[in-house]
Amino acid sequence: MPRLFRNPSLFLLAVVAVRVAAAARSTAQSPLAPGRAVLNDQDTVPVYSDSQATAGQAVWGKACAECHETKDVTGADFRTKWAGQPVFTLFEQIRTTMPDGNPGSLPKDEYAAALAYILKLNGLTAGATPLATDSVALAGVKLVLPAAPPGL
Ligand code: HEC
Numbered sequence: 001m002p003r004l005f006r007n008p009s010l011f012l013l014a015v016v017a018v019r020v021a022a023a024a025r026s027t028a029q030s031p032l033a034p035g036r037a038v039l040n041d042q043d044t045v046p047v048y049s050d051s052q053a054t055a056g057q058a059v060w061g062k063a064c065a066e067c068h069e070t071k072d073v074t075g076a077d078f079r080t081k082w083a084g085q086p087v088f089t090l091f092e093q094i095r096t097t098m099p100d101g102n103p104g105s106l107p108k109d110e111y112a113a114a115l116a117y118i119l120k121l122n123g124l125t126a127g128a129t130p131l132a133t134d135s136v137a138l139a140g141v142k143l144v145l146p147a148a149p150p151g152l
Contacts, residue, residue, distance in 0.1 A: 032074060033146035034123030037087055040140060046127020047087055047141055048116035053126060056117030059110045063099050073118045079145040087131075088138035091115050108133040 037047045060068075072078065082090055095111045097103050106114075112131045120126065122145055132138060 032121075032123045034125070035079070035119070035143060035145040037119070037124055037141045038144055041142060044125075045141060046125055046129070047138070048112075048119055048124070048126055048131040049129060050120075050126040052113050052116040052130040053120040054117075055110075056113035056115065056120075059106070059114045060117050063106060063110070064114060067100060070121055074121050076147050079122065079147055082143055083145040083147075085143055086139050087115075087119075087141045087143060088135050090118075090143065091131075091133070091138060092135075 036044045039045045060070075091111065094115060095104060095106075095108070099105065112133045116126075116131045119131075
């Protein structure tokens with residue numbers, strides 16, 4: 001046993017910690033090519049805030065995760081389907097069809113937060129302003145989502 005670990009249980013703890021870190025690395029998904037949201041087909045604009053995405057992760061856990069894995073909203077099918085679509089279209093699609101069987105049952109800001117989380121998962125960069133829930137703000141902003149790398 002290395003001298004550093006005079007206490008055997010500390011040594012064991014260190015071994016376990018290294019194992020856990022290695023396992024986390026091997027199950028990590030390969031990185032997605034980052035998506036963007038563009039205004040008027042040109043300028044990249046941040047469309048959600050980081051704290052909103054964090055709130056959205058909780059919404060996802062309570063209202064979406066029973067049916068979805070995150071790869072449902074990051075995989076190649078999803079990215080191919082939504083690339084080039086306005087952010088508002090995706091927002092309305094989710095709001096009017098999800099949760100499946102009880103659409104529209106969440107407050108609008110929870111749908112917006114869930115979408116912020118989805119955008120974050122797709123590599124879009126957060127900004128200072130949360131994603132709005134009105135069409136005026138979101139209709140002119142389109143998603144640019146590169147197809148995911150193979151294997152996702
Ligand atoms: C009870 C199960 C269920 C729950 C809960 C649920 N979904 Fe779904 N979702 C589905 C099914 C089934 C589909 C595919 C069929 C369809 O498109 O209607 C789907 C499709 C989707 C799609 C379209 C994917 C694509 O490729 O375009 C999105 C986005 C989505 N769900 C987001 C959400 C979000 C966000 C939540 C939580 C607020 C949620 N879903 C909750 C069952 C569910």
